[in-house]
Amino acid sequence: xxxxxxxxxxxxxxxxxxxxxxxxxxxxxxxxxxxxxxxxxxxxxxxxxxxxxxxxxxxxxxxxxxxxxxxxxxxxxxxxxxxxxxxxxxxxxxxxxxxxxxxxxxxxxxxxxxxxxxxxxxxxxxxxxxxxxxxxxxxxxxxxxxxxxxxxxxxxxxxxxxxxxxxxxxxxxxxxxxxxxxxxxxxxxxxxxxxxxxxxxxxxxxxxxxxxxxxxxxxxxxxxxxxxxxxxxxxxxxxxxxxxxxxxxxxxxxxxxxxxxxxxxxxxxxxxxxxxxxxxxxxxxxxxxxxxxxxx
Amino acid sequence: xxxxxxxxxxxxxxxxxxxxxxxxxxxxxxxxxxxxxxxxxxxxxxxxxxxxxxxxxxxxxxxxxxxxxxxxxxxxxxxxxxxxxxxxxxxxxxxxxxxxxxxxxxxxxxxxxxxxxxxxxxxxxxxxxxxxxxxxxxxxxxxxxxxxxxxxxxxxxxxxxxxxxxxxxxxxxxxxxxxxxxxxxxxxxxxxxxxxxxxxxxxxxxxxxxxxxxxxxxxxxxxxxxxxxxxxxxxxxxxxxxxxxxxxxxxxxxxxxxxxxxxxxxxxxxxxxxxxxxxxxxxxxxxxxxxxxxxxxxxxxxxxxxxxxxxxxxxxxxxxx
Numbered sequence: 001x002x003x004x005x006x007x008x009x010x011x012x013x014x015x016x017x018x019x020x021x022x023x024x025x026x027x028x029x030x031x032x033x034x035x036x037x038x039x040x041x042x043x044x045x046x047x048x049x050x051x052x053x054x055x056x057x058x059x060x061x062x063x064x065x066x067x068x069x070x071x072x073x074x075x076x077x078x079x080x081x082x083x084x085x086x087x088x089x090x091x092x093x094x095x096x097x098x099x100x101x102x103x104x105x106x107x108x109x110x111x112x113x114x115x116x117x118x119x120x121x122x123x124x125x126x127x128x129x130x131x132x133x134x135x136x137x138x139x140x141x142x143x144x145x146x147x148x149x150x151x152x153x154x155x156x157x158x159x160x161x162x163x164x165x166x167x168x169x170x171x172x173x174x175x176x177x178x179x180x181x182x183x184x185x186x187x188x189x190x191x192x193x194x195x196x197x198x199x200x201x202x203x204x205x206x207x208x209x210x211x212x213x214x215x216x217x218x219x220x221x222x223x224x225x226x227x228x229x230x231x232x233x234x235x236x237x238x239x240x241x242x243x244x245x246x247x248x249x250x251x252x253x254x255x256x257x258x259x260x261x262x263x264x265x266x267x268x269x270x271x272x273x274x275x276x277x278x279x280x281x282x283x284x285x286x287x288x289x290x291x292x293x294x295x296x
Numbered sequence: 297x298x299x300x301x302x303x304x305x306x307x308x309x310x311x312x313x314x315x316x317x318x319x320x321x322x323x324x325x326x327x328x329x330x331x332x333x334x335x336x337x338x339x340x341x342x343x344x345x346x347x348x349x350x351x352x353x354x355x356x357x358x359x360x361x362x363x364x365x366x367x368x369x370x371x372x373x374x375x376x377x378x379x380x381x382x383x384x385x386x387x388x389x390x391x392x393x394x395x396x397x398x399x400x401x402x403x404x405x406x407x408x409x410x411x412x413x414x415x416x417x418x419x420x421x422x423x424x425x426x427x428x429x430x431x432x433x434x435x436x437x438x439x440x441x442x443x444x445x446x447x448x449x450x451x452x453x454x455x456x457x458x459x460x461x462x463x464x465x466x467x468x469x470x471x472x473x474x475x476x477x478x479x480x481x482x483x484x485x486x487x488x489x490x491x492x493x494x495x496x497x498x499x500x501x502x503x504x505x506x507x508x509x510x511x512x513x514x515x516x517x518x519x520x521x522x523x524x525x526x527x528x529x530x531x532x533x534x535x536x537x538x539x540x541x542x543x544x545x546x547x548x549x550x551x552x553x554x555x556x557x558x559x560x561x562x563x564x565x566x567x568x569x570x571x572x573x574x575x576x577x578x579x580x581x582x583x584x585x586x587x588x589x590x591x592x593x594x595x596x597x598x599x600x601x602x603x604x605x606x607x608x609x610x611x612x613x614x615x616x617x
Contacts, residue, residue: 130307130310130314131314133307133311133314133598133601134311134314134315134318136597137311137594137595137597137598137601138315138318138590138594138597139553139555139556139557139590139593139594139597140556140557141556141557141559141560141571142556142559142571142574142575142589142590142593143322145574145575146322146323146326146574146578146586146590147322149326149578149579150322150325222439226441229441229444230441230443230559230560233443233560234560234563234575249444252447258447258450258451258455259451259455262451265447266448269441269444269448272441272444273436273439273440273441273444276439276441277435277436277439277440280435280438280439281435284435
């Protein structure tokens, strides 16, 4: 009774902000939180790699090659006597950064082109959507192989190739979102106030598509990591001596190592799997949390 | 319907042109020429022979002329001659495509047979233990790199347990005939099909689950229940039939994707399919094969997308174009 009405209202409003609703929902999703914990742990390992292992990344000791796990080497040694565990935690740097950079590239391309197509429509829309159609027809991995073969194997090639090939899906999603948002009254109001198109897109439309973009970007990082793994496995990705999970998996290309030295390729494979699994679970949790159609 | 089909066909033209231009441009950006590898191996070839050889395949023509020549040949049905295999690309692709289909079609059927019931049960018992377990398995299937799964199978099932052959299409020089030949082939197909099926079950099951959940919320389902129909009839007759619409339509897209998406799996099992063909052709700089192979796969994908659109209109009478 004693509480002034305006104050109650404010509290209600604060409670109902879409982001805080999403946060409460996410906090209730135990699987997503565990996945997030795993991801934070992996990022910390990547950052503090030198402090975790006593060996240096590229230290070659030929008399020690193909040592099975144990004997001072937690996961054994590879064909050059390098410590597999050390390379594994350094490898997380390459794999995670490929995921992040590739997704950033595809996000910038996808959001920009999708926004232009959705907002302006007409000719621009037609051209951009035909380009999207073309990209959607390309066999993703084969095109990646062709492009990587042309650009030459390197970590930057992997980033560029997977970023460049994966934007069309996001462009489609952003376009569809914008098509429905731009018909709403608040956009009409913004236009009536005389705002420039670019301002309307950046400060009134895109914030409303943020939820969709965040979910896509989260899941896209998993795609980037898988792309790195595949390309590096074929020898078209991250180059030795820099380790990445993908090029460590390439040890399995040799039949002898595939059969006799599973400690070389099973651990990086499992780490890729755990990382991608965590990202997918967390991304799914985010989608549920951010979806306004789902009721609490 | 007819105008829709015509419009869709016309929209294909710029896309096909775009695909061909991009593939053509990409291949011609690639360094080196197709003969470098062969020449290195043979010291008897003089520089002059080499130049003549390059001239004979039109290596020095200006790019637009090359493009026009290439498209002209394509339109006449001549998709090129493989340099490293020394045979028409069409024959090569025909063989490889059937090998790929040998894996893709059983994987598509199996994964659908497994995934759809799982998705339906999972949706009707949302948040039950069954739903929980199936969801976890689906997440595993989506997250595991297919080729890593394949490597694990090769090492632990095929080599350690000796249950299946390690790689290839069939036992070489076995002299098997008739039914034994068929069994030998099936034996070789088992592991690659397992990989492709597992990877696909995950995605399709999630898709079925969400399609079912979407349908179950509709008013006509409430009507069906209100009429007093049994839960069984409501789910399998009213809900599933509507949920199947999007599932059926994405099947064609999945097939298109399976044809080109199995590069790494084919690579692990040394399966002579489309993926390994293009991959090896890139390594050998056998550009006619790369160009024709990517072109064929891209066109299949385009047709699959269009087929999905048409199927959608065909299966769902509510859609009018």
